[in-house]
Each structure stands twice: as C-alpha cells, then as structure tokens.
Amino acid sequence: MKTIHLIGAPTDIGASVRGAGLGPDALRVAGLPQALRDRQLQVIDSGNLAGPPNPWEPPRDGFRHLPEVIAWNRSIYTAVHDALTAGQLPVLLGGDHCLAIGSISAVARHCKAAGKQLRVLWFDAHADTNTAHITPSGNIHGMPVACLLGHGPEALTHLGGEVALQARELCQIGVRSVDAGERAFVKELGFEVFDMRYIDEFGMRAVMELALAGTDSNTHLHVSFDMDCMDPEIAPGVGTAVRGGPSYRETQLCMEMIADTGLLGSLDLVELNPALDVRNQTAELAVDLIESLFGKSTLMRRAPADGP
C-alpha cells in the first residue's frame, strides 16, 4: 500500500456556518494518524495548509468569498498534485466541501497524465451542483460539482488547465437535499445519483455494486466524503445536517466494498464541524469509516464473488 499523506485544510470559507475549519485537528485528536499506523500503513501528516481568513461577507455576484475560495483551492491543488506525483495517497482533511474543487482537479490532472481511468464517488446529503445563478445561498460548498464539470468561474473550473471531470466519471450516493434550480441542472448534467429513495428501495449493496461497476485495475478511485451524508443522529457535527441519511452499517458497507477493490487512490473527508459536535463523536465516526476504507474488517475480507 502507498504512503498515506494527510493534508489539513482548516477552512470554512465555502460554508454556511463557521466551524469546519476546526475539522483537521478534531480528526487528529480522534486518533486518525495512529489508527492508520496501527493498520501497518505508512502515514505522513504534513500539518495544515495556510490560506486567507474567512471574511464572513454576504454574496457578491452570486458567490460568497470567491477570491478566498480560489486561494485555498490553488494551494490544495498544488499539495494534492505533489502528493500524487510523489506516489502517495493524499487524504484531504477538511474543511468545507468547496475544497474538493482543488483536490479533484489535481486528481483528474494526475490521472490524465498517468493514463488512468478516474471514478469519483461523492458521498453527500446534497448534490453540491449549484451555480452563481441558481444558488439559494452563494455558499461555494454548494457548488463544487458544477465547477468540476466546467460550470463556474474560470479560476475554479480550470485549476488544472482544463475542465476536471466528465459526468460519466462521477456518481453521488446518499443525496436527499437538492435546491429547486439545482434539480434541473443535475438532470441536465446527467451524472449518476443514487439518492436515499434509491438506497431505500434497492439497498446499499446494490448501489455500491453499480457505483463500482466498470472499474478495473487501471481505475483510480477518488472518494469525496461529506460527513453530512450520514444520518445526523450519528453524525451531529456538521453545518448543514439533513435527516434521513444512511446508517452506521450502511456507510461501513460502502467503505468495506471500496476497500475490497484495492483501487482507492485519494480521499476528501470534509464538512466535519467540531463546533457543532458532541464530544468529538462525529470525528471519531470519521476515523472508524476511514479505517474501514483502508481495509479494517471484522473477520475477513470477502471478494464479492464469494458472497451468498
């Protein structure tokens, strides 16, 4: 297994409430580096990136804090790209979800250069597909998917020199809150969305089989995990909680099925908000999930074909 490089991005620049900037340290306090080392993995923690403070201003031309969001994403792009070039597996510790623009742009650039097929699994209660024209809030953590697919300000859509993603490379899991204008845009863009209704009807195992279909040894899997994907009863430490999310076991199954592929190449862990958490339980939950994502299992790993 590659060396895991933890990159902290302590900012809530794109969020609707303050506090996600405390996320990277809450994950460290919950024991993330040691938990990975206990799994015999090599871990580098290069600490937290620096970036502009949050000016906490109202939207301008449909965006809140656009210059600051660009600055943060540029430094994330560089850090994640450097880690991938060094052969490491970057783990972005957010921070709010606007940071996925920099992280996934770097991953996409790396995959193109290496001739790898990219698959992005986006775990979220939200579709994060707003633009300046349809956003109800101006918060850029509600826009990263649109930016990554080429819809947004040039400085964010072309961080890596070209548009990062095509719709077929992306699939969302756990979605249950989509804004009015956003709904039509998600349909127009045409990426796959396994919303909660779909998960309820077909079950998480079927969803993950579809989400991973078509991957092979040449696939780089990127997981962008928004902690508000999970049900707020178990993950209260998030700024934009939406009830009715996946359970602990359903989410663990996702992580275990991804681990079984052996294809994980990079990870964003975002939207953890320690200011709203209860005794760091949401950070501890995140550590549990990441351990499973890196192969921790109850008894043994099971290849899908060995199942009942």
Ligand SMILES: NC(=[NH2+])NCCC[C@H](N)C(=O)O
């Ligand atoms: N990454 C997130 N938590 N995004 C929440 C977005 C909420 C809402 N859709 C908005 O655009 O304002």
Ligand SMILES: [Mn+2]
């Ligand atoms: Mn969300």
Ligand SMILES: [Mn+2]
């Ligand atoms: Mn999100």
